[in-house]
Amino acid sequence: MSYYRNSTTNSSATGISSAQGTEQDLMNDITINNPANDSISDIDFNPQQDFLFSSSSWDGTVRIWDVQQNGMPQCRAQYQHQAPVLTNRWSTDGTKVASAGCDNLVLLYDVMTQQQQQVGQHDMPVKSIRFVQCGPTSQSLLVSGSWDKTLRYWDLRQQQPAFTLQLAERVYDMDSKQKLLVVALAGKNVTVIDLNNPSQIFKQTTTPLKWQTRTVACHNEGNGFAIGSIEGRCAIQYIDQQEQRKSGFSFKCHRHQNKAPVGLNINSSSGTSTTNNNNRSSYVYSVNKICYHPIYGTFATAGGDGTFTFWDKDNRRRLKGYPSLKGPISAASFNRTGSIYAYAVSYDWSQGHMGNLPDYPNVIRLHAVKDEEVKGKKKT
Secondary structure, three states: OEEEEOOOOOOEEEEOOOOOOOHHHHOOOEEEEOOOOOOEEEEEEOOOOOOEEEEEEOOOEEEEEEEOOOOOEEEEEEEEOOOOEEEEEEOOOOOEEEEEEOOOEEEEEEOOOOEEEEEEEOOOOEEEEEEEEEOOOOEEEEEEEEOOOEEEEEOOOOOOOOEEEEOOOOEEEEEEEOOEEEEEEHHHEEEEEEOOOOOOOOEEEEOOOOOOEEEEEEOOOOOEEEEEEOOOEEEEEEOOHHHHHHHOEEEEOOEEEOOOOOOOOOOOOOOEEEEOOOOOEEEEOOEEEEEEOOOOOOEEEEEOOOOEEEEEOOOOEEEEEOOOOOOOEEEEEEOOOOOEEEEEEOOOOOOOHHHOOOOOOOEEEEEEOOHHHHOOOOOO
16 A cells, blocks of 8 residues: 655545566566676666667766667667766757766767767766757757756857856756756755746745655656655655645655565665654665656656656556565666666665675666556546
8 A cells, every 4th residue: 555645735645556566577677787887877768769778877888778679788889988977868869868977077979970079067077967948949958967056058069058057056866848847956955947948947946855855857747746855755746836736745655664675785775764653663765766657647766675666646546566676776767658667776876985885786677568557547
């Protein structure tokens, strides 16, 4: 059973839980063993081709993967940063990959010519990038968010940023759908930007969650976002205040009663133990990634407990969850049709560099998505 709490009224509602997935259900997931020499920080699918995706790693490498007809992915190309890569995204036409990270640089790689170029730079590491369509003409720009507390828009034909926005805090994550750009910052701050007027901040607010923000993902409709934190909690938010009062809520996830997930070492993972009023221990893990299904508008959460779960926000319902993969899930992404869910099982850096133990798994897995896992029911 999954429990939700309305973030405005504080009234509780109970969602209906479907069958829990088993390890047997995951046996057919395709595994890429040792896809990098360090943990995976990001995964992104090509928006034009179902079987082409990119991954970035703390080993400083961006790799481009091609899933062959036999189902086995092959590394088609790769290029290098001079420091850990934290984020990568495909261009809208699917011909180029942009990436950024701890070398403070934004690089662009052309898949056809295999040429890379620097297209941007910050004063501190770059945590997140997105290709966005701006203004009434839907001009294509690349936007980057950094720990230097700025958001910079890049016209790939120019060396200087088209414009820069000063932010209240460091960028932890950001996402965009349609003309909505949401930037999750340190200190639980959230900056909302209407891309019809990208040089101005539309709204500044704070997340209703108690602890540090980890991930954010915009609703497909471009009218709000889901945000997750290190406390094993997710909130569904809407830009319009009336819609927020009606439909906004938060819920607990990636938590386990009495014991840590089987095979996950509690002493070296992201989990923390708490005791409730009934003297029952709960192991609480970070929500590391939220991804929306591109067709149905349902979403997946992946966490430090090594599990991923599919949810229906419109009906406040848990659709299906899976057992722990014996290591944190650090990154995830749906392909453009939602038929594949890619997830990386690797260290999520929740315990700093001292927690990056040699025995941590380091794999990317591809899960064939079934409609019954991700298709929500229509509201009645």
